[in-house]
Amino acid sequence: MEAYQKRIEAFLDRTLDPEDAPVPELIAAMRYSTLGGGKRLRPLLVYATGQAVGAPDAALDAIAAAVEMIHVYSLIHDDLPAMDDDDLRRGKPTCHKVYGEASAILAGDALQALAFATLLDATAGVHADTRLGLAKELAHAAGIHGMAGGQAIDLASEGQSLNVTDLETMHRLKTGALIRASVLLPAQAGHADAETRARLGTYADCIGLAFQIRDDVLDVEGDPELLGKACGADSLLEKATFPALLGLEASRQRAAELVDEALENLQPFGTEADLLRFLARYIVERRH
């Protein structure tokens, strides 16, 4: 896990080359939010799935970097005053707190473009049809039927009373779509068959939702020091959460069941899927 975290850090560091920028402020803001932090859950899923399906190693860095850059851009924009208005992220001031709102908006915009550029440039060893498929899958995961759509549901539902089904739909798009892409892109790069892709897709849906439930639980009972951000923000913003709708104990239970379902879907795999299994368990056991 640590080896892969170092590997994606190094790849992102090379991709966001400060020497290569027309204006230092922009690349500085992009580097500030992208480098040196985070669990790197999405890149880890990319590498773990790559292992499980035997995807060509060369394509995995580009895929991992692309999904992480989409994720980071969404965090930068999410944290803006007009959105969640967060001051802290991963234990340090948010992008707009350091570089100003205008630069934070731009840094997010540029990261989205760079995600596509990286995915299209750095997968040269892969067949053109497959590379097209990867870029399409990412574009859809990031857009109205994926992350941006989920974010819009989140916005529209603030102060409203969502039920559990609506809450799950929102998360399935807002965070689930990109987590799903983190598994389906390497599966596609490894030419996994339809059944394998369906199993991996279900695995991703289960751990994506479990991840979100764990996030909500940690927002209630977590340690702000470990989390690198304030707790209780969800209830302050009157956001619907799993603990608020189900209670804490039932939320933990639901997350555990989802992880079991994720693991069941990995049954046909041997030890090559052990990192995927580890990540599923890690998601509900993590303290931050």
Place this chain on the structure above:
Amino acid sequence: MEAYQKRIEAFLDRTLDPEDAPVPELIAAMRYSTLGGGKRLRPLLVYATGQAVGAPDAALDAIAAAVEMIHVYSLIHDDLPAMDDDDLRRGKPTCHKVYGEASAILAGDALQALAFATLLDATAGVHADTRLGLAKELAHAAGIHGMAGGQAIDLASEGQSLNVTDLETMHRLKTGALIRASVLLPAQAGHADAETRARLGTYADCIGLAFQIRDDVLDVEGDPELLGKACGADSLLEKATFPALLGLEASRQRAAELVDEALENLQPFGTEADLLRFLARYIVERRH
């Protein structure tokens, strides 16, 4: 020209299908800023270049829509209070004035993703290698070495005294890169040879800069009614402009010279490039 304006309007209208959205607010904000207005300069350049090089008709709609969606997303984000803080665009209230800042940020984000999705989905008649090339070119035109980079230079230079060279560099990235893409993408789809692409690239660079000079001139002497926005905004924001650096008459002269240079580069073409010639002249003659 009008036929193509109607054609891109209809294609964008179908692409931004309100029935197809997980949340109505998001697609409404995207449709508000994308449909029913604008000169459609970039789509017109796509169709005109497609004519000149004989590119397959089916690919042109997707390319035209993709560059226009990137353009519209940049306008939505540019108009935000943290950026240029504009209330009017194309004669109507800006996106954030109608839908709020959060939705405007999201609508821009989703339009960028949709631009890539559309370009990758709707060019199915084109060879995979070419489609990859189109998506790459667009990603680079939108990113740090293109539009986002130019926007960052613009931000960094507010209140600073730019010289003409720096001002041209800024515009070459901020608006020039996407105008260049509007010509180079259809050229690539039509498998134009290297010399033709070089000529079309120079044509695009010249008219891109001429367009910007004309914009600056209109901001000084234009009719706010025709422009659909307030005039004099540049000097209020202490932005460097061509009229401020060169004077009005020399700015007009420079724009005219650039259009001549653009037209010279079209000399090897016959009547199939007449729409490109028309657009070059239109750019410096337009009143809005």
